[in-house]
Amino acid sequence: MTTDPKELDHADPHTGNRDVDPVSGYDTTGHDWGGIKELNTPFPKIALVALVLTFVYSVVTWILLPAWPLGRDYTRGLLDLDQQAMAVERLSTIETLREDWLTRFDTPDFETLSDDPALMAFAMPAADRLYQDNCSACHGRSGGGGPGYPVLSDDHWLWGGTPEDIAMTLQVGINAQHPDTRWAQMPAFDWMERSDRHALAEYVAALPSGAADHDGAAAALFAENCASCHGDQGAGGLLNGAPTLTDDAVIYGQDTASVLATLRNGRQGVMPYWSDRLRDAEINALALYVSRLPDDGAADGAETAQASGDTAPEATQ
Numbered sequence: 001m002t003t004d005p006k007e008l009d010h011a012d013p014h015t016g017n018r019d020v021d022p023v024s025g026y027d028t029t030g031h032d033w034g035g036i037k038e039l040n041t042p043f044p045k046i047a048l049v050a051l052v053l054t055f056v057y058s059v060v061t062w063i064l065l066p067a068w069p070l071g072r073d074y075t076r077g078l079l080d081l082d083q084q085a086m087a088v089e090r091l092s093t094i095e096t097l098r099e100d101w102l103t104r105f106d107t108p109d110f111e112t113l114s115d116d117p118a119l120m121a122f123a124m125p126a127a128d129r130l131y132q133d134n135c136s137a138c139h140g141r142s143g144g145g146g147p148g149y150p151v152l153s154d155d156h157w158l159w160g161g162t163p164e165d166i167a168m169t170l171q172v173g174i175n176a177q178h179p180d181t182r183w184a185q186m187p188a189f190d191w192m193e194r195s196d197r198h199a200l201a202e203y204v205a206a207l208p209s210g211a212a213d214h215d216g217a218a219a220a221l222f223a224e225n226c227a228s229c230h231g232d233q234g235a236g237g238l239l240n241g242a243p244t245l246t247d248d249a250v251i252y253g254q255d256t257a258s259v260l261a262t263l264r265n266g267r268q269g270v271m272p273y274w275s276d277r278l279r280d281a282e283i284n285a286l287a288l289y290v291s292r293l294p295d296d297g298a299a300d301g302a303e304t305a306q307a308s309g310d311t312a313p314e315a316t317q
Contacts, residue, residue: 019037021037021039024039024041026039026040026041027039027040028040062075062077063077063078064077064078064079065077065079065081066081066082098126101119101122101123102123102126102281102282102285103281104119104281105123105280105281105282105284105285105288106280106281106284108163108164108167108284108287110162110163110164110284110287110288110291113284113288114288123285123288123289124289124292126285127285127286127288127289128289130278130282130285130286130289131143131286131289131290134274134277134278134286135152135286135290138271139151139152140152142293143290143293145251147252147253148251148252148269149251150243150249150251151249152290152293152294153293153294153296154249154294155294156236156243156244156247156249157239158184158239158240158241158242158243159174159182159239159240159241160239161291161294162291163284163287163288163291164287165239166286166287166290166291167283167284167287168182169182169271170273170274170275170278170283170286170287171273171274171275171283172273172275173270173271173272173273173274174241174269174270174271175268175269175270175271176270176271176272176273177273178273178275181273182241183241184240184241184242184268185266185267185268186229186242186262186266186267186268187266188263188264188265188266189225189263189264189266190263190264190265192225192263196221197260197263197264198256198260199216199217199218199221200218200221200222200225200226200259200263201256201259201260201263202218202256203216203218203219203221203222204222204226204234204245204254204259205254205255205256205259207233207234207245207246207254208245208246208247208248208250208254212233214233219233222234229241229242230242230243230244230245231244233246234246251269252267
């Protein structure tokens with residue numbers, strides 16, 4: 001052990017003097033950063049303890065839990081935990097609990113099902129989840145529809161609004177790949193004289209307000225070309241996929257320009273069928289849920305905006 005002050009740590013090699021901070025009493029390292037000197041303080045013990053605990057924890061978890069990859073496998077750990085198996089087991093538990101009430105929907109006795117408030121307390125929240133996962137992207141979170149997609153929260157239905165009708169639509173879809181799909185198409189009337197198309201578009205656009213002239217030439221054109229699907233004077237209600245034209249429940253827009261675009265290009269929206277994705281009981285629960293949307297008054301104001309213009313996307317007919 002040296003006694004030469006010049007050889008002591010942090011001592012000046014020429015004078016042997018140590019640079020001590022007057023406030024803390026610690027030696028400095030001799031570094032000066034624009035008047036700020038670096039103290040030579042010991043490494044905090046708490047940090048050392050934290051590092052040791054972290055190392056010990058990592059070794060313990062490495063031994064107990066799945067950790068290191070080994071080609072296509074991995075070390076299992078002494079606890080032999082498998083998160084995928086745990087997730088499957090918990091999902092199976094949930095499915096078992098769900099079956100207690102869902103199996104009642106295997107038989108589509110909707111009136112009896114609706115009359116059971118205890119059952120509805122379980123079924124409707126679950127059906128809402130089904131709706132949000134599978135339907136809301138097109139029809140809106142609360143069935144309020146949107147440009148190109150029908151509103152489900154009113155009393156205007158293209159194929160019928162009973163649970164039985166809705167269940168059938170969900171089963172087979174509309175203009176879908178299912179062999180029994182519902183089929184509907186608004187043909188293009190581009191063969192019609194331009195002046196006749198304009199007159200017909202103005203007539204249809206005036207139907208909701210009641211201002212249409214039912215004795216004019218446009219009304220005759222409508223009767224000859226449109227009434228077989230849309231009903232006399234656009235009253236609809238034939239449940240064939242063609243909407244009524246006398247109310248505000250429009251899909252693609254009913255201003256003159258939008259009707260002209262429809263007459264010129266036609267429409268054939270598609271709704272996929274869900275029987276390959278949802279089981280019958282789920283479809284029945286979802287159908288009952290959708291049929292109750294008009295009674296719930298669920299449409300959001302933002303979702304009830306109707307389509308206008310020529311650029312509306314293709315939609316459910």
